[in-house]
Amino acid sequence: STAGGIIAGTFGAWTGLFDTILKPENYSEQQSGWFAFGTLISCIVGGLCFGALADTRYFQRRLKILIVLAFIFCFLAVFFFELSVHTVFYDKPLLHSTSLIIGLSVAFAGFFQGAALPLIYEAMAEIMFPLPESLSASILLQWLNITALILLFIAPNRAKLINLLVLIALGTSIIMSLLARITYRRRDEDERKECEKENEQLLNGDNMDPYQNQKLCTITNRFSVGKSTPSLLLHEFCTTLVDNFFYHFVKFPSTDKKTEDTTGDFLIKYGYPMCLGSVVLLAAVNTSLVYL
Numbered sequence: 001s002t003a004g005g006i007i008a009g010t011f012g013a014w015t016g017l018f019d020t021i022l023k024p025e026n027y028s029e030q031q032s033g034w035f036a037f038g039t040l041i042s043c044i045v046g047g048l049c050f051g052a053l054a055d056t057r058y059f060q061r062r063l064k065i066l067i068v069l070a071f072i073f074c075f076l077a078v079f080f081f082e083l084s085v086h087t088v089f090y091d092k093p094l095l096h097s098t099s100l101i102i103g104l105s106v107a108f109a110g111f112f113q114g115a116a117l118p119l120i121y122e123a124m125a126e127i128m129f130p131l132p133e134s135l136s137a138s139i140l141l142q143w144l145n146i147t148a149l150i151l152l153f154i155a156p157n158r159a160k161l162i163n164l165l166v167l168i169a170l171g172t173s174i175i176m177s178l179l180a181r182i183t184y185r186r187r188d189e190d191e192r193k194e195c196e197k198e199n200e201q202l203l204n205g206d207n208m209d210p211y212q213n214q215k216l217c218t219i220t221n222r223f224s225v226g227k228s229t230p231s232l233l234l235h236e237f238c239t240t241l242v243d244n245f246f247y248h249f250v251k252f253p254s255t256d257k258k259t260e261d262t263t264g265d266f267l268i269k270y271g272y273p274m275c276l277g278s279v280v281l282l283a284a285v286n287t288s289l290v291y292l
């Protein structure tokens with residue numbers, strides 16, 4: 001929340017002071033307003049693009065990677081902007097200042113800053129679960145408002161200083177994001193509920209034994225949460241597979257009158273020998289996995 005609030009508040013104050021920052025570069029107030037407008041549009045586009053990217057299966061549990069990448073690219077864009085304007089270290093711009101360079105640099109900076117903001121909202125909601133999402137959003141907005149208010153008091157007639165503060169805020173946010181740990185508690189809870197719902201549907205549709213249903217859900221939860229080793233998962237899987245095989249084919253053969261005789265003959269001729277061989281094989285594998 002601190003990293004997101006600092007960068008959002010700093011960026012908001014920075015774009016609001018474009019007329020002061022770009023005045024030494026002979027840009028009018030109207031041109032500075034267009035630069036700020038383009039930056040705002042880029043923020044919206046970046047949030048939409050990275051939001052859709054974060055919803056993909058690969059990045060659903062990799063929000064930290066996207067946040068750090070967005071901050072790094074935003075830092076590079078702002079640094080490129082700094083080379084085109086007056087700074088605290090140089091009286092003259094290191095690069096030739098043109099409308100194209102200024103426009104592209106602030107557009108990319110706005111794109112990646114806007115891309116990071118919804119990801120930070122999502123990460124905070126995951127970390128603070130089961131607390132309400134409104135609380136995490138309120139904390140982020142408080143940091144944003146405090147940072148923007150402080151910079152607006154510092155910034156008047158100090159364009160060079162505000163440019164330096166933006167870079168410092170971005171660098172600090174990158175470091176804090178790298179040190180942060182995101183836990184996906186809300187997503188784990190949603191997956192657990194979805195697992196229970198699917199198992200309930202199987203129970204109602206296939207008359208599966210509730211004990212077997214509970215074991216299947218336990219395996220799924222352990223795999224999703226990541227609290228079990230591969231050997232223990234295989235152990236549970238083998239045990240559940242054997243139990244379900246006995247339940248469906250040995251204890252309860254088909255009760256349909258038309259297929260009862262056929263099913264019984266098939267089980268006597270093929271099913272029971274296959275079941276016995278499978279039990280011996282799985283028991284051997286199961287026993288060896290316990291000692292892994």
